[in-house]
Amino acid sequence: MTAKPSMTAQRLDPARHGWLTDPATVRVMAALAAAGQGESRFVGGCVRNALLGEPVADIDIATQLDPDQVIAAAKAAGLKPVPTGKAHGTITVVCDGQPFEVTSLRRDVATDGRRAVVSFTRDWAEDAKRRDFRLNALYADADGTVFDPTGGLKDVENRRFVFVGDPEMRIREDYLRILRLFRFEAWYGRGAPDEAAMAAVLKHREGLHKLSVERVWAELKKLLAAQDPLAAVTAMRESGLLDMILGVNGSLRVLSGIIAQDVEYGLAPDSMLRFAALADGGPERIRTMAAKMKMSKAEAGRLEGAVNPVAREDVRKAWSDSAAAERAIMALGARAFEDQVRLEAAGEVAPPPRDWTLLAQFAREWKEPEFPVKGGDLILLGYEPGPMLGDALDELKALWIADRFEPTKEELIARLTKH
Template sequence: MAELITKEWLETDAIQRVFDVLEQGGDRARVVGGPVRNALLGERVDDVDIACTALPEITVQRAEAAGLKAVPTGIDHGTVTLVCEGIPFEVTTLREDVETNGRHAVVHFGRDWARDAARRDFTMNALYVDREGVLFDPLGGVEDCLNRRVRFIGDAVQRIREDNLRILRYFRFFATYGVGAADPIAIAACAAEKQGISELSAERVTKELSRLLEAPRAAEVLQLMDGNGILELALGEPTSLDRVLALMVAEAALGRQGDKDLRMVALKNERICAGLRFSGIFCKREERANAARHALARNGLDEVHLKSLMVDLSPQAVSDGILLSALEVESPEALRAPLAFAESWEVPTLPLAGRDLIQAGLAPGPRIGELLAAAKESWKASDYQKGREVLLAEVLEAEEQ
């Protein structure tokens, strides 16, 4: 029987205390899904989900009696988050779906572990382990997991119809864990049911695509999705993969870790992508990165221009713009030196401010901004050597003329 490669996460006082709380009155508890899968593969375990036979209200009562915080994060569907030693554990009562409708399910609580497993998405996620590290594998998921085969449980079309998000989850899991060719049954089912993607919230689609973009096989899986008409539905409009694929090639060639947000910028490539939703922070980065890319396309990658852009935008924006330019250069090697410079040059601050001009007797107003802009250009032309006094003298002299 297979064993967990990493077990230290299961042996902590916090999780064992949670087991003590849950396993009372004949109830059983097991860690389920991702932590088990990752531990079998020797990969990092972060969040821990636990399945148990106790009803959610009983879980809350036992947790509070033991002094643990219990948060009813999804109590209607059997989920309670227990916080022990500052660590959250999502605890869900065993259940089976009575009725499903794309994203919302009517569930029935039970005590049958095999039925609980049967309602999950992929065989590698229908794995359980008890507090001692003993595996429970009702659907043969261990073999699939160890061989990195991503397969739907039972009928793939039915699994997708229960939850349309499983289409995107399949591609994300395959990009992250899969080896070899994708399961043809899964691909056919995803393609057949792809219109269900349009029923998903933009937030959920964005989250899945973002996680896929940082996966080891992101490039080929994006092409697989595109070839089956799935990516267009997810984005909300047709797209081209040229820029994001060029970015991924450049990241690999330059020995850089893949940046999921920058990859998303490249995937969007200034399209609206109505099927997605982004934070203000992402949108600001996207705007500056594309501004830098366009400026570099016009003026080149020489250090003089890089300095000017870094002062006007930011080092991050210029680094992003350089990487987004991978599509326009003959080889990623052309980006190595500019990137190194952009990430090492210490950006100076313009030594002249509006208050300096006002203190020198100039009237507040729009003219102050115009004068500062001119001073900034003069400062740049000096290779950032001119100091406050020199710049101020130039401004005052220009105003006297």
């Protein structure tokens, strides 16, 4: 069965949407067509974003070919097929270094809220029925004609994400769709989320506990990377999802301050800094969250640096005291110093007229002087290699930083021996 274009069907203009006529895209679609086993159409984000006037990044293709036929078609055309998700029907076809996810039409045989057992089909309507949102169930053929089996075109103007069919059923099939709803709303939505969708979220939110924390954390990072996710995060907070995920309701005030900084200065959204703002807590809270979400060491380290209290007073003095800024950078590192400066500025209820970007620039350009005392210098004084030597070096470095890096090696060693 081939789904016909809906009564409100429209065509994407290749002149406006260059990805349709990109040579790599044309080659992949031609390779699939040459197999003579069925139709292939663009699907999901590329069609959705084109209709919404948003940038198109990844190009996904749905096909009536089964995975083995996709592999054979790609090889016959001199393209590289990679069986990234063959069991679920997905073959990544690489053309001119660009990956295209090509997925066979499928229907769910069984679901458990985390994963699905699928079978392949040639029915476009069946494939559409298993997708999450109507805006993600839009297809377009090689010339840009849009096919709308579920009514997604109605959602384009409103920029609203409506579940395909029964919202509760869609959520029970995969509870990650709860977070995907808020992520898509953050990136592309306008106004309040769909009422039926929110009612289903509230009813089945406990299903999030069935998901791996890695999937939840990955989805949360994507959400926070939206240009302005505040409305979506607010809706998550009001529905109790933030408390379920983080163990706290989160600080929207500090998060909104960070977002305002990004907008004012044209900065790329920084998911980790925004998460630190949302968490709005000290090192203990951050460590607890990092462990709970199974963050990478680099992620946990970045967050701990952003809330490290070691040089907090110097960070607050840094606005008007360059010596305090230098001490804080030395204690925290430039990245953590800049994070703390931004969080400090964002958290002000009525911030004074000061430009945090100057401090951030200062941190990036500042060159750390070379500490003049080496371990060998203290060994000559009788120190044995080990913890006591390390403690003595730390003590001297603290004195050196406190005096703005001016004491010489001899002056520092003299102070150590007197101490």
